[in-house]
Amino acid sequence: MCQLLGLNCATPTDATFSFTGFCQRGGATDHHADGWGIAFFEGKGLRLFIDHESAAASPVAAFLRGYPLKSRNIIAHVRKATVGEVCLENAHPFTRELWGRHWVFAHNGDLKDYHPKLHSHFLPVGSTDSERAFCWLMQELAKSHASVPSVAELTLTLRELVPQISRLGTFNFLLSNGDALWAHCSTKLHWLIRQHPFQAATLMDEDWTVDFADINQAGDRVAVIVTTPLTRNEQWAAFAPGELKVFVDGQPVG
Template sequence: MCELFAMSASRPTDVNQSLALLQPRGGEIGPHADGWGVAFYEGRAARIFKEPVPAAESRCLAFITEYDFRSTNVIAHIRKANPEKIGRASANTHPFERELDGRSWVFAHNGKLPGVSTAPPLSSGRFQPLGDTDSEHAFCLLLNRIAESGPGLSAGELLTTITPLISDLASLGEFNFMLSDGEHLIAHAHTHLHKLRRNCCGGDAAQEIVLFATKPLTDEPWQPLEPGSVHVFAEGKEVHPNGSIPASHAA
């Protein structure tokens, strides 16, 4: 399976240390050698870097881990192709991005959703996959559902809109994911996802940071999220009470 990483912060900050710790898991000390990607939000737009090569061997990612990219929302991913026949290609490399209502929406997934391409029909929506992964199919389905609900959704409305579809998709297999529009960061912990909160002081204001990872990256007190839970964060804070997926769909 793949590994996820994400951050939501109250003020722009870097994730250099986290990316440096994630990088060797992509083919050196971990099996996730089929691609890597990271998205840094700058307001409504996302600056995305990704390659269909092992993260551990990427000079580009090594450069990024030392460069001072700062953001309030970050999503990163290291990929292990599953099944292997859906191999290394830019179109199959997370995170995926689409524009909706003048914002970049970014998505990364850990798990497997067999049958998703034939479950709910994709042909009726605006968003279509470019690659072959079940992950991108699921992303398009989520965005089509959001688009149907109209622009300007609050955190609560967004959660209400997508939770039934998340439940349907989770019933197909394993569906841990991170999704962001640059303002909200949505985390679905279907099976394995961990959270770490940091409160830092610097400059004129305190900094609130929350990190997410499939597996803890440090010896700090990472907390496993409840299986089947959906969380919406903005500026390092949870902005809506947890949603939940029916227990029968949470592995």
């Protein structure tokens, strides 16, 4: 299985602290060494970095840990391959365009023999069940709305679509269009909110403590979503199996 990391923020925020601990799970403290990736939304733009090497050893990941990029929506992934070979086109997150916006998706799980009927506009580049599921979701969202829907409307549609995939296997995922971040739990996913008054946090996978009170303002707020808690001294909440949450401006809204 893979691991997921997502940040949804009220103000542009860097993921250096969380990403540093998360990378160690890509081959150092855990066995998810079959590729990694991270996507940063910046307005309508998107910075995407993917690699088929392990995150713990990747020079690209090391560069990003030392070069903070600020964003309001960030999705990262470390892969343990189950369906599809270890190669660049199978590295998450995946991206597609819909309604003139970038969409980003990363999946943790296994959908055996999953081959949905796909139309020509949304087709997979690689060979993973994850990318096929993403293409199907994009296809069905496009079919369900004639114009750009609100976050609330998108959430309602996703609540109808997601069970059609999750009944076929394990379907933990993160999805964002730059306005919101949707997180679905099939088996395991955790979340927390960092906000004023900020506290210190210590990573589980790296010897690093940060006092967020020293680097944040009163209006800053960050929702962190991850497969397994990243820190040892913060209160993480577990998703319920089958739960879909949507985060906007660093807090859950549905």
